[in-house]
Amino acid sequence: MLSSKEISIPYNKLLDNNLRPSISIKFDPSDTQSVLCLLDSGADFSTFPVSIGKKIGVDFRDEDPINPPSQISGKIKCKCYKVATSFYVSWQTESISLYVIWVNSDKVYPVLGRRGFFDKFKEVVFCEEEKKLIFRW
Incomplete structure (x- = not known):
């Protein structure tokens, strides 16, 4: 039987003050500040505001x-850029690399989508009743 590791992460309050499936990431392991990202199993791509990209x-x-992805296009006027990006999560020492759609609008919340993030794990479980995420790898 293959051994696996798992971690449970509680949902966090986001801007709307509701608990949402989200995790904190750092773009450098020595960073003192982290970025809280919504986890979206329905999003194909990860999206971040350009303002965060400029800071890093x-x-x-x-x-x-x-061209903006369909979930963004038509809702806000913006320019988008697809740029390879690496970041760290607290429970792993190796960085996660993926392409991020950087959106030139601060109306976009940082979102981690399926491609490049979810596929790094055996399972990503949304426990809605308990308001937590479980990652298994």
Whole structure:
């Protein structure tokens, strides 16, 4: 039988003051500040506001804008950029690398979607009644 590891993360209160499935990430393990990200099993891609990218040193001047994903397009006017990004979660020492859709709008909350994040784990379980996430790898 394969051994697996698991961690349980309680939901956090987000801007609307409701408990939501979310986790804190750091773009550098030595960072003192973290970014709280909504976990969205219905989102194909991870999306972050450009303002966060600028804070961590992403130079968007060298990037070509892409068409906004369907969940964003039509709802807000914005430019989007697809840039490879790495970050850390508290329970793993290795960074997680994935492509992030950086949205030029502060109306977008940081979201971790399926591609590049969910596939790093055997299971991601949303325990709605207990208001917690379980990650197994």
